[in-house]
Amino acid sequence: MSEVKTKITAEDLGVKKVYLESGIEVDPIYTADDVEDSSIKHEMPGEYPFTRGIHSTMYRKRPFTIRQYAGFASPEETNERFQFLIANGQSGLNVAFDLPTQCGLDSDDPRALGEVGRVGMTVDTLDDFEIAFKNIDLDKITVSMTINGTAIIAIAMYIAMAEKAGYDISSLRGTAQNDILKEFIGRGTWIFPVDKSVKLVVDTIEYCAKHVPKYSPVSVCGYHIRESGANPIQEMAYAFCIAKAYTDGALSRGIDIDDFASRLSFNFDIYGNLFEQIAKFRGGRRLWAKIIREDYGAKNDKSCWLRMIAGGGGGGLTKEQPENNIVRSAYYALISALSGTQTMALCSYDEAYTIPTEHSAEISLRTMQIMIHEMGICDTVDPLGGSYYVESLTDTFEKKIKEEMLTVDKWGGIVNAVATGKIQESVSKQAYEREMGMQTGKVDKVGVNIFTREEENKEVEFHPYNQEAADNQVEKLKRIKASRDNDKVQACLAAVKSGAENDENLMPSIIAAVKEYATVGEIVQAMKDVYGEFEEPIFF
Amino acid sequence: MKVLLSKPGLDGHDVGVKVLAYGLIDAGFEVVYTGLRKSIEEIVSMAIENKVDTIGLSILSGTHLVLAERMKEVMTENNLDIPWFVGGNVPAQDVEKLEAIGANKAFATSTKVAEVVAYFNEIKVKV
Numbered sequence: 001m002s003e004v005k006t007k008i009t010a011e012d013l014g015v016k017k018v019y020l021e022s023g024i025e026v027d028p029i030y031t032a033d034d035v036e037d038s039s040i041k042h043e044m045p046g047e048y049p050f051t052r053g054i055h056s057t058m059y060r061k062r063p064f065t066i067r068q069y070a071g072f073a074s075p076e077e078t079n080e081r082f083q084f085l086i087a088n089g090q091s092g093l094n095v096a097f098d099l100p101t102q103c104g105l106d107s108d109d110p111r112a113l114g115e116v117g118r119v120g121m122t123v124d125t126l127d128d129f130e131i132a133f134k135n136i137d138l139d140k141i142t143v144s145m146t147i148n149g150t151a152i153i154a155i156a157m158y159i160a161m162a163e164k165a166g167y168d169i170s171s172l173r174g175t176a177q178n179d180i181l182k183e184f185i186g187r188g189t190w191i192f193p194v195d196k197s198v199k200l201v202v203d204t205i206e207y208c209a210k211h212v213p214k215y216s217p218v219s220v221c222g223y224h225i226r227e228s229g230a231n232p233i234q235e236m237a238y239a240f241c242i243a244k245a246y247t248d249g250a251l252s253r254g255i256d257i258d259d260f261a262s263r264l265s266f267n268f269d270i271y272g273n274l275f276e277q278i279a280k281f282r283g284g285r286r287l288w289a290k291i292i293r294e295d296y297g298a299k300n301d302k303s304c305w306l307r308m309i310a311g312g313g314g315g316g317l318t319k320e321q322p323e324n325n326i327v328r329s330a331y332y333a334l335i336s337a338l339s340g341t342q343t344m345a346l347c348s349y350d351e352a353y354t355i356p357t358e359h360s361a362e363i364s365l366r367t368m369q370i371m372i373h374e375m376g377i378c379d380t381v382d383p384l385g386g387s388y389y390v391e392s393l394t395d396t397f398e399k400k401i402k403e404e405m406l407t408v409d410k411w412g413g414i415v416n417a418v419a420t421g422k423i424q425e426s427v428s429k430q431a432y433e434r435e436m437g438m439q440t441g442k443v444d445k446v447g448v449n450i451f452t453r454e455e456e457n458k459e460v461e462f463h464p465y466n467q468e469a470a471d472n473q474v475e476k477l478k479r480i481k482a483s484r485d486n487d488k489v490q491a492c493l494a495a496v497k498s499g500a501e502n503d504e505n506l507m508p509s510i511i512a513a514v515k516e517y518a519t520v521g522e523i524v525q526a527m528k529d530v531y532g533e534f535e536e537p538i539f540f
Numbered sequence: 541m542k543v544l545l546s547k548p549g550l551d552g553h554d555v556g557v558k559v560l561a562y563g564l565i566d567a568g569f570e571v572v573y574t575g576l577r578k579s580i581e582e583i584v585s586m587a588i589e590n591k592v593d594t595i596g597l598s599i600l601s602g603t604h605l606v607l608a609e610r611m612k613e614v615m616t617e618n619n620l621d622i623p624w625f626v627g628g629n630v631p632a633q634d635v636e637k638l639e640a641i642g643a644n645k646a647f648a649t650s651t652k653v654a655e656v657v658a659y660f661n662e663i664k665v666k667v
Contacts, residue, residue, distance in 0.1 A: 079592045099550035099601065103577065111579060114606040115550050188552020188576045228555055319650050353649060431555050432562035439652050460631035462602035538573035539547075540561050 006033055008030030020276045022233045024396055029517050030388035040391045045340075045381045049289035051282050051394060052382035053340040054305040059378035063334070065343040066363065066368050067309065069094050069146070073117035074469055075131035082136050095132075096120030097154070102189040104150045104524030107473045116470035118463070123154070124477045125517045129161045130393045143174045149189040151178035152200045154522050156510040159212060164515065175216040175265070178204060181242040182221045184418040184534070185427065191524060194419040196531040200506065202249035207507035208263070209255050210463055218246055219265045219309075221233075226269040227315045228424075229431025232276055233397065236284040238423060239266060239402030240291065241414040248294065253505075257296045261303035265342075268308055270332040271316025275393060278384060281310065281339035283397030310336045311345035317352050320455055321447035325349035335379045338384055344368055354461040421537025477519070484517040492516050493526045500530035541664045543614075544592040546574040546583040548611075551601035556628060560596070563653035569660060580610045584618050594644075595624040604630055605637060612642040615652070623663060625653065 008029045010017045018026045027034075035041070043049070046056030057063070072078045078095060087091055097120040106124050107116045116122055116231070118375030121132065147154045155176050162172050180197040181192045190197060221251040222230075222239035232240060242265060250260045258469035270277050289304035298304055317325040326349045336344050346364040348356035371377050384390045411417040418424070437443035444450050485526055492513035499509045543564055544620050545557050554576060561571045572590045574583055599607055604626055611624060623644035630638070630648050638646035644663070647656060 014570065099552075103550050107549075111550065111577075113610075114603040118601060118603070139656065183552075186552075186555070277608055284575050405653060428555065428558040429562065430561045435559050436563070439654065457632065459633060460629060462629075462631070465602070540565065540571045540573045 001398060003478040004030070015207050017462055020232075021272050022231045022276060022397075022400065024276075024393070024400065026393075032388060034388050034392040035395075038391050038395050040385070040394070045385075048293065048301060048304060049286040050305060051286040052385050054285070054307065054342075056381070058340060058381040058383060059337070059372075063372045063378050064341050065092075066345070066365065066366065067092060067094065067144075067343050068345050069096070072096075072121055073098070073466060074473075075121060075123075078121050078132040079134055079136070082133070082141065082409065086136070086141060091140060092142045092144065094146060097145070097147050098122050099189075101154075101520060102147055102149055104153075104191050104520055106519045106521035107470065107477055109521060114465065116473055117466060122470075122473050122474065123157070124521070125480050126157050126160055126514045127476070127480055127517060129157045130164075130508070132145075133161060133165075137168055138165070138172065143524045144420050145174070145176045146179050148177055148183045149191045149197075150520055150524060151176050151180070152204050152506065153510055153514065153523055155204050155208075155215075155217065156507060157514045159475070160511050160514045163511075169212050171214060172212050173214045175219060176204070177221065177267070179221045179242065179267075180217045181245060181414060181418055182223065182224050182239070185230075185238065185423055190534045194415050196527075198245060198249060198415060199503075200527075202253065203505045203507050204294060205246060205250045205260060206253045206255060206505055209259050210249070213259075213263075216263045216265060218263075219267050220246070221267040223267045223269040223311075223313065225427065227313060229427035229429070229434065231430065232280040233400045233404050234427065235269060236280055236287075236397075237408065238400045238414070240284075240288060240401065241266070241405055241408045241417075243288075244291070245414050251296075257292070257298045258300040258303050261292050261296070261298055262300065266308040268310045269313040269315065270310055270335050271313040271328075274331060274335055275390060277335045278339050278390060279393035279397045280333050280401075281308070281341070282390070282394040283399075284401055285340070286394070287398045287401055293354050309343035309345060310339060310341040312336075312347050314347050317347055317349070318445065318448050319352045319458065320452070322349050322352065322458070324447050325352070326363055326367070329364060332373075333368050333371055334377070337371060340382060353458055355463055376533035419537070421539050424537065425539045430454070480517055481519075488516045489513070489518050489522070492518055493522055496523060496526045497530055500527055541660065542572065542576065542590065543660070544583070544590060544591040544595045545588045546578055546586075546595060546597055547576045547599075548578055548580055548583055548597050548607045549599060549601060549603050550577055551599060551603070551628075552576055552589070553600040553628075555605070556597070556600070557596075557598035560598075560627070560653060560656060562661065563657055567657045567660070576610040578596045580607065580614045584611075584614045584620060587622070588618065588620060594660075597624065597626045598628045599626065600629040602629070604628065604634065606615070606640050607644055608641045615642070625659075627656070631633055 013028050047310045098114045098117050101123045105112045145154050208217045212366035218527040220239050220243045222235040225238050225271045226235040285306040288306040292304045312329045329346045348364050350360045408417050411422045438445050441449045495509040499506050545561050564571050625645040626638050626643045627647040632648045635646040635648050
């Protein structure tokens, strides 16, 4: 071993300098000297700080879970799909909700015009949940709900439905996305001011920790932050700051870190440079473990695990030469597996411009299956462990993510940085620079600005809007409002309102309200009366 | 020239509209942005308040035809006669439909920022 550490630079070899999207310079050659000081030499998979994976056996014991995203317009269709999946031996389903439900509007609200059932299931009252889960054994299926702004109501409905059906909610499983802070940065289904929004998330955490301990109430999403323009360092840093905000909230309610942290999971994005993404996940996983143990004092190893779904992001796919997206998605899947993900999902290659066909959805599924069954990806844990380049970049990422988190602290913390629009402004500026880089040819994109060819005209397609189904939903809502005990509903809504005024945990009063068939819109309005609404910071 | 960029309806996809805002600002235009989830009524009254020369609607959820019809009605109700345009995720086959409803121009999916800027430079002379 050499006495003096040598670093081989681009200048030494007379080659051009290379920078990652995150701004990190990449050396042309890495050697043992680059990992001389790295802690990785002493690390094993399944051992703290888990850089090499959260389990000692990883995919050798069980491959990552494949979970594709899908939406069904009505509670009836959702129910049919559940029945089909159970009959075919599957045990999990994502439920997507339409925009009125996600934004807290009932189907008969004028602002819901043209949107009822368009991008997912419509929910006005508990009745819709009862239809969707009719004859479904909730002990046999785990339901993942992609909902944020009104997540507290959706979780309350799930629990209320289970209670009414006679289940013991202490053994109820399932997950909700319920990450409102990222909605202010990307995706946009916020309703209330930032601090009140976080309070509602913490209400769900506290309630679940005490009464529904097997339910995972929050999945923190770096994914949408990256899709909004964040670089890979910022994706991880902002997600960790968000996760810390929820954690701090939970601790302030007297919940033990070890009772909460192990129920937290993450959702991350994959596109761009292969090694940069792998280092992002490995470095991020090590840093998160250290935060939970060193900053929060968790004793349980499980609390320190960065459990994640990491899938191919839409941001990397193109409308031009769409078949290239099949190849890109295969690389994204490889990145995800080499990074030790728990769950994987891929976008369909035609998703950028049309409704994915059964054929394109099947290709996504086969991409992951080929990797598991033909490529030997599951044979050895953390196969890139020990690579001079990967380990050096992993160390750099751990350091850079930590630095970016300190920047958020300087902005007054994540709640303030989001409320003032600081983060939104910086990521949207980056999205502009990236887009212009691609449009002017500064950033290479195959089929878009290099290796282009005459494009055949591909029509952009949407699902036709089902006006009849929307009208039926509005009719049903009318019937329910006429047949429920409206005095009880008003009393329940008043209880939600006074709970909000007195800063109580709103879960019990919302569960009581949904049991009387109060609507999503009515409950949201009761909260708006007290909390007000978020005012979006405009920076143009 | 002053441009109002808007997000009508419930769709929260705002990367595109923000990218265009920066593109127009860099090209010397004045941009006013409404923020997310505005009704057509709110958008039109912001246009009047801010005395803008043109209005852009960014729609990615597929509701562009419904919202364009509403736009035409509200513009007429308010006696506002300035050019308005539609962008976002717009199928090429709907471009003509949107222009027939009354949009001065509709930009189909994958239109480049430079093309939109060129269009604005063109109408700038006329406005």
